[in-house]
Amino acid sequence: MKSTPTRLRRACVAAAAASVLLAPAAAGSAYGATAPPPSASAAPSAPSPSPGTGSDFPRLTPAVAAQLDAAVRQVMRETGVPGVTVGLWAPGKGSYVKSFGVADKATGAPMKPDLHMRIGSETKTFTVTALLQLVDQGKIGLDDPIGTYITGVPNGDRITLRQLAGMRSGLFNYSEDPGFIKRYQADPSQAFTPQQLLAYSFKNPVQFQPGAEFDYSNTNLILLGLVIEKITGRPLHEVIQKDVVEPAGLHHTLFPTSPEIPDPHAQGYTNQTASGRTVDSTGWNPSWGWAAGEMISDLQDLRSWAHTLATGTLLKPATQAERLKTTPMNLPGDGYGLGIFNVQGWIGHNGSIPGYEVLPVYLPEARATMVILLNTDSQTNGQEPSTLLGQAVTQIVTPDHVYPGHKPLDPKPS
Template identity: 35%
Template sequence: MAAGAGGKRGAAVVALLAIGLIASGCAGSGAQGAAASPPATASAGVRTVTTDAGALRTRFEGLARELGVPGAAMLVRTPQGQITATYGVTQVNGTTPVSLDDHFRIGSNTKTMTATVILQLVQEGRISLADKVAKYRPDVPNGSRITIEQLLTMRSGLANYTTTLALNTALDTQPQRAWNPEELVAMGLAEPPTFEPGDGWNYSNTNTVLLGLIAEQLEGKPLAEIFQERLFTPLGLRETTYPAVSDSTLPEPYSHGYMYSTNVDTMASNVLPPAQLAQAKAGTLLPSDTTRLNPSWAGAAGAGISTIRDLAHWVEALGSGAALGPALQKERLASVVPVPVPLPPLPDPQYGWGIAKIGPLYGHTGELPGYNSFMGYDPVQKLTIVVWTNLAPAADGRPPAATIATSLMKSIYGG
């Protein structure tokens, strides 16, 4: 799920996504046991999985090359071991190879963190899923009928601010602008609701930014501090951060991020026009460097930064319940239901309390201009898949990391 979700490219890129061109293809890899281990196979009555390190790396590298990403990384972990691989470089026309230590913008994977904080507050009795949003934000249209749970499940009907022309124009003309979350919410609330509360499903970043503001209201401190105290420190996520609104940097080492065209020009479609698509495939059209685009426009819905190992640790905690009590965790996993819109390439996507289910994996996807990532964890098989790319979307409109991860999932689970 991209922080700038809503089925659009650029700032508005990706619905439930929202889940190389110049690269030299210098694929590197590392494994702990998995490369030499026999395939992991499920026990009787459970879906069979097979993790062939060589086959997974070949599939990963082939798709990264086909999608034209400058760089990418993958991590697959099972009880039998870990398989990792890297592809390409951190910068177009550069020579620094991608590494597993590289920091990248995680986009809408941040939503799972915001939602987890809200659920912790539910667990502590400080807020209820049945509470009306108006109790905390009387300025929200239909707020007396929208519940906290509907914000978590994208069923509030509130419009998505990241699909507005105003935001996309600002991202193109003022890439370093620092956005206050109240500005973001105001843009979403100024748009007509898309449906009556509970009567539909619409992936809207307005929902999650509101939840972040409500968490700050209840805790009396910034969301960055809340994340650090409740999630990052307890779970040992030392390479994961939620930057200040004025901070457009990434910690070293990091990968640059790239996208084609502009946010406004690509609002209507993820796919480049035919002439530009041909140029991109030929290598005569280069993507723009979006690394320093200030991520504050994504706020609690997508401004986070992490590494592939930290993101794997986080999604394992998310799927196993390490951040919640057993009862509420069970309810959270049970909250996912099919979404009423097709979201290729994701197989049978479902959505619940700030968490997605993609095939057998619980997790999320994330996309910001220049970065795409996928994280998923199967609590039955204890299998983790994380992929990130430094191009988003691909020139042909596909979400690169989600496309690669879906292919890896098919290889592992079959079909």
């Protein structure tokens, strides 16, 4: 169970640190309690590109494809990732879509681009989008205290919805609570309610005063999910399906209400067990992630969603501008907005949940999209496999925008 506390946190974590989110996450793997305090300044209201121009993105020729093939296979050899699908698309530059390895270690069935996968903390982008739609409708305000809607929240009279969405609430991350971890590991098939998850958080002291620091916490999204349900009078899964997924034109994305995953799907593998042994976690109940990490999608839907999310087509321009104002995370040039990150110019979020990781991101200056899906979340030397794959790919296609930086992040202590 050495790394489980951090991993469970990141399973919904995202890339706050690009390994985040746990990091989900980088988002699915943002690193956590040890993230540096934010500066007072916010990023511009639109995605700010790093140095370089869109013309730097290479034409995706057979020669470049061969480089990508070799890089992905090398990471797979070094990390033991069973299967991965990588997609790259850029206007005028072509596309690269390829699957490697196996979707099922027992049968040897190959990984394919059309498989459903759990998306972990990428769920946060859908939940926060639903929240921001309510802002657009004038039903809530970003600077409303959470206590206006939900009682019993520590510092609830001072923590705002904006601070929750931006990971600056100071609330303890329930998925790092030892009691939660012990209960979850004892029976990964069990269901958790949002109220049970919050109870694990609220029995711990707050980490800092509202707005004082950045700290990736799944607790924040559970609260936002409850706000959405209270204001709309509908279950969160229905709100996200009807108000976000369908308007976005996504056909293979869902917020499940059971542990089942639609066919076709990849089997997922994790070492988030008490013994550290790798097991098939495909049927584990994702309810513990709820608004922070429960959803399912596939390659083409995540390609479309990465663009929708980064460009804000479901929101008013002013609201999208608020979303894209970022607080610094762990590396220069990285920032976290409202349920979204900017990592070296790539806009989006990553996701990790036992057995699966995804990395769907968009580079505005090149209008390029990268989506990586894999059927494990087992780390190598403290690094999320999706982060290592994202780095390997971007070192080839966008050397001025390497995700998450020019070298792997040093692992943070659990």
